[in-house]
Amino acid sequence: xxxxxxxxxxxxxxxxxxxxxxxxxxxxxxxxxxxxxxxxxxxxxxxxxxxxxxxxxxxxxxxxxxxxxxxxxxxxxxxxxxxxxxxxxxxxxxxxxxxxxxxxxxxxxxxxxxxxxxxxxxxxxxxxxxxxxxxxxxxxxxxxxxxxxxxxxxxxxxxxxxxx
Numbered sequence: 655x656x657x658x659x660x661x662x663x664x665x666x667x668x669x670x671x672x673x674x675x676x677x678x679x680x681x682x683x684x685x686x687x688x689x690x691x692x693x694x695x696x697x698x699x700x701x702x703x704x705x706x707x708x709x710x711x712x713x714x715x716x717x718x719x720x721x722x723x724x725x726x727x728x729x730x731x732x733x734x735x736x737x738x739x740x741x742x743x744x745x746x747x748x749x750x751x752x753x754x755x756x757x758x759x760x761x762x763x764x765x766x767x768x769x770x771x772x773x774x775x776x777x778x779x780x781x782x783x784x785x786x787x788x789x790x791x792x793x794x795x796x797x798x799x800x801x802x803x804x805x806x807x808x809x810x811x812x813x814x815x816x817x818x
Contacts, residue, residue: 690726695739698788699777
């Protein structure tokens with residue numbers, strides 16, 4: 655084989671590898687429960703998130719009251735995840751819902767909708783005569799399930815108002 659043929663074959667192999675990597679990257683979906691950002695959690699509070707959307711994945715962003723992101727967790731379509739160890743305090747809950755996750759920019763490339771709950775969730779721990787009580791919240795992203803959302807509303811959020 656002469657040098658020119660080897661060079662052409664090498665280029666074709668390189669192009670094929672780049673195309674395969676791009677195709678694999680385009681289909682990337684983190685597993686449910688993959689923390690994109692996390693913080694140390696020493697509390698007892700629990701938050702269960704039900705992604706009952708049958709077609710779209712979600713990124714849940716939990717911020718302090720100053721909109722500083724503390725946790726970001728990915729939840730695939732039709733899956734549920736529980737965050738435990740949440741420290742006492744009030745937290746805003748934001749959502750990105752869509753398809754084709756862009757991990758470099760932490761957003762969806764297709765059909766993305768952004769929203770937040772209309773009021774902060776409060777987590778409290780109390781010592782009682784018979785033990786310890788702590789906050790347990792459940793959020794369904796689409797339809798209310800029994801005891802989920804407790805009549806909270808979703809508010810649409812513009813890209814520039816979404817915490818980053």
